[in-house]
Amino acid sequence: MSTARIAFVDHAPFVGGAETVLLDLIGHLDRSRFDPIVFLPARSPLVRHLDARGVPWRNLPMPRINVRSPTALLRWRRASSELARLARDCGVDLVHSNTVRAHLASAFVRDVPVVWMLHDDTFPHWLFRRLRRRPARLIANSYTTASTYNLEGDPRACVVHNGVDTQAEPGTRYRFRRRIGIGSDKVLVAHVGRLVRWKGQHLFIRAAARVAGEHPQAHFALVGTYTEGDDSPGVPSALLRAGLSGGAAYHAELQRLAQSAGLGSRLTFAGHQDNIADVYAGIDLLVHASTRPEPFGRVLIEAMAAGLPVIASAQGGPTEIVEDGITGLLVTPGSSQALAEALTKLLADASRRAEMGVAARRLAIERFDIRTQVARIESIYLDILANRARVADAKRG
Numbered sequence: 001m002s003t004a005r006i007a008f009v010d011h012a013p014f015v016g017g018a019e020t021v022l023l024d025l026i027g028h029l030d031r032s033r034f035d036p037i038v039f040l041p042a043r044s045p046l047v048r049h050l051d052a053r054g055v056p057w058r059n060l061p062m063p064r065i066n067v068r069s070p071t072a073l074l075r076w077r078r079a080s081s082e083l084a085r086l087a088r089d090c091g092v093d094l095v096h097s098n099t100v101r102a103h104l105a106s107a108f109v110r111d112v113p114v115v116w117m118l119h120d121d122t123f124p125h126w127l128f129r130r131l132r133r134r135p136a137r138l139i140a141n142s143y144t145t146a147s148t149y150n151l152e153g154d155p156r157a158c159v160v161h162n163g164v165d166t167q168a169e170p171g172t173r174y175r176f177r178r179r180i181g182i183g184s185d186k187v188l189v190a191h192v193g194r195l196v197r198w199k200g201q202h203l204f205i206r207a208a209a210r211v212a213g214e215h216p217q218a219h220f221a222l223v224g225t226y227t228e229g230d231d232s233p234g235v236p237s238a239l240l241r242a243g244l245s246g247g248a249a250y251h252a253e254l255q256r257l258a259q260s261a262g263l264g265s266r267l268t269f270a271g272h273q274d275n276i277a278d279v280y281a282g283i284d285l286l287v288h289a290s291t292r293p294e295p296f297g298r299v300l301i302e303a304m305a306a307g308l309p310v311i312a313s314a315q316g317g318p319t320e321i322v323e324d325g326i327t328g329l330l331v332t333p334g335s336s337q338a339l340a341e342a343l344t345k346l347l348a349d350a351s352r353r354a355e356m357g358v359a360a361r362r363l364a365i366e367r368f369d370i371r372t373q374v375a376r377i378e379s380i381y382l383d384i385l386a387n388r389a390r391v392a393d394a395k396r397g
């Protein structure tokens with residue numbers, strides 16, 4: 001078979017889990033069989049990552065407005081025609097919608113098969129019901145996401161969990177610590193994620209404040225930043241209501257909270273870190289405090305692959321990832337008290353942390369390696385392309 005050109009369509013205005021998945025997927029694709037190209041808005045922050053890796057991309061302007069707004073349909077129609085033109089010009093064999101919303105541009109592509117990857121639960125369900133029939137395959141990143149969209153029983157749908165490169169070179173333990181000025185004597189606990197309310201950084205701060213006095217050796221860090229304009233009027237109101245927004249306002253609120261909780265120099269706002277491997281190598285414990293069911297929770301498998309124990313909310317994706325009491329602790333969602341209790345257990349017990357870290361890495365290697373994820377997605381592409389070739393042959397002959 002000659003190389004198949006796969007066009008990945010991505011819409012996110014930030015580099016989140018779905019974009020990291022995309023970069024990893026492209027990085028591990030079998031290039032003797034697949035030739036990737038990415039269609040995305042030229043202003044996307046993903047562009048510099050693609051350039052750094054030498055991955056070709058084309059500008060596909062996509063609106064960032066409420067799908068119910070009167071002009072939305074028109075703008076998406078424009079994006080959709082542009083995508084069809086790009087697909088023709090670039091000789092695309094298969095389109096992979098990488099973000100749920102980007103699929104609005106791919107949904108009406110007629111000449112090539114489309115795979116719709118579902119990484120999150122933000123797509124309006126009324127619209128999903130209209131669009132779900134057309135893609136050749138639907139891939140959910142977790143059983144949680146699959147059930148959000150009622151994919152159970154659909155023969156074209158499957159779950160492919162995220163993977164990370166468990167064989168990658170680990171980060172350097174002291175680089176991140178040095179960057180934030182934390183010595184080797186401290187137990188460093190971090191929350192890694194975008195600064196958006198539903199990621200629960202405020203709960204992390206409250207829990208840290210509860211345990212800080214009892215554990216003077218502990219230091220806390222928030223790793224991640226907010227997206228400019230996340231709290232602007234352009235953000236769909238449903239997202240705002242769901243606490244999906246963040247922006248400078250949430251950042252400022254967190255700073256005030258840390259101040260009033262008396263955490264002072266015990267908490268660092270580390271901002272966005274490009275070298276996340278150094279972060280995991282530098283910390284001792286990862287906390288994930290999402291207040292609504294996380295569709296997957298990629299930071300958990302990244303931390304586990306780095307041999308870290310994790311504390312996570314007992315709902316959504318994390319329950320498919322963390323083995324409670326073995327690779328980490330699952331806690332009642334939305335409760336800073338429950339988070340504080342889990343923190344106390346693990347801060348007080350270095351050998352339990354070490355045991356959990358070993359078990360976490362083992363589980364990451366067994367279940368969440370990038371090679372397994374990519375092999376499954378490649379076999380889906382091959383299946384679709386073979387089917388298409390059969391249909392074309394039948395038509396000809």
Ligand code: UDP
Nearest residue numbers: 016017018020223224272273276297298299
């Ligand atoms: N991330 C990063 N630097 C940071 C904070 C986060 O590179 O400072 C990455 C993190 O390693 C992970 C992704 O952003 O790959 C977040 O993915 P997740 O699925 O946890 O959350 P999402 O942002 O997609 O909701």
